[in-house]
Amino acid sequence: TGSSRPQRMLKAVQKNATKGDPESVISAIDYYCRHKEWAMNVGDEKGLILDSVLTEVNPSTALELGTYCGYSTVRIARLLSPGSKLITVEFNPAFAAVARQIIAYAGLQDKVTLVEGPSGDLIPKMKARFGIKSFDFVFLDHWKDRYVPDTKLLEDCGLVSEGSVLLADNVICPGAPEYLKYVRNSPRYESRYYKSNLEYTKVEDGLEKSVFLG
Numbered sequence: 001t002g003s004s005r006p007q008r009m010l011k012a013v014q015k016n017a018t019k020g021d022p023e024s025v026i027s028a029i030d031y032y033c034r035h036k037e038w039a040m041n042v043g044d045e046k047g048l049i050l051d052s053v054l055t056e057v058n059p060s061t062a063l064e065l066g067t068y069c070g071y072s073t074v075r076i077a078r079l080l081s082p083g084s085k086l087i088t089v090e091f092n093p094a095f096a097a098v099a100r101q102i103i104a105y106a107g108l109q110d111k112v113t114l115v116e117g118p119s120g121d122l123i124p125k126m127k128a129r130f131g132i133k134s135f136d137f138v139f140l141d142h143w144k145d146r147y148v149p150d151t152k153l154l155e156d157c158g159l160v161s162e163g164s165v166l167l168a169d170n171v172i173c174p175g176a177p178e179y180l181k182y183v184r185n186s187p188r189y190e191s192r193y194y195k196s197n198l199e200y201t202k203v204e205d206g207l208e209k210s211v212f213l214g
């Protein structure tokens with residue numbers, strides 16, 4: 001059997017990027033996905049919005065739901081201050097295997113903990129397993145119908161506190177309409193929409209930034 005899309009993406013990184021250089025890993029993936037084979041990374045356009053929100057928050061502990069091949073994991077980890085940590089959750093073992101190699105190629109493995117499994121099972125175990133008090137930043141980029149239940153789970157497990165920032169990808173395409181309703185109608189969140197485009201396309205998409213008010 002042939003290679004998979006994630007495996008071909010990893011090959012492109014190993015061929016075109018410089019080991020230990022996160023910027024070159026990001027560029028190699030964006031080039032490959034724009035010119036050779038589309039893939040569901042947050043991409044370069046929405047990636048700039050992710051970068052700016054992340055720089056503003058400067059989190060000590062961050063959570064990413066939906067690692068895929070590790071593109072946004074690298075984007076986030078490269079901007080973390082020394083001693084800060086990123087936990088990323090991936091459901092699909094084949095995606096996780098490629099992500100580990102891409103994160104390591106970028107030289108960011110010491111800042112990242114990749115856990116495999118469904119978000120709904122793993123979130124309640126975060127405090128005990130990783131000694132997390134609460135997350136300063138959460139990037140939601142996993143199954144779109146899990147955004148609301150997992151946000152409620154984060155609240156119920158005390159994993160978000162006053163000032164925690166949630167940033168959700170794909171709120172337009174594929175879409176997370178229930179999530180938009182939830183955070184925009186809740187008195188516990190201050191929400192803002194960043195209009196953009198679906199990665200590597202002209203289709204509208206955007207990111208929703210929601211600050212938890214406690």
Ligand SMILES: Cc1cc(-c2n[nH]c(CCNC(=O)c3cc(-c4ccc(F)cc4)cc(O)c3O)n2)ccn1
Pocket residue numbers: 040041042065066067068089090091092095117118119120141142143144146169170173174198199
């Ligand atoms: C339950 C659970 C799940 C996970 C988990 N891990 N990895 C993911 C990936 C989820 N991401 C997407 O499905 C996604 C899709 C598109 C898309 C696709 C096809 C189109 F035509 C247009 C757009 C675009 C994107 O930007 C996306 O992010 N989920 C991890 C843990 N627990």
Ligand SMILES: [Mg+2]
Pocket residue numbers: 040041042141169170
């Ligand atoms: Mg996405």
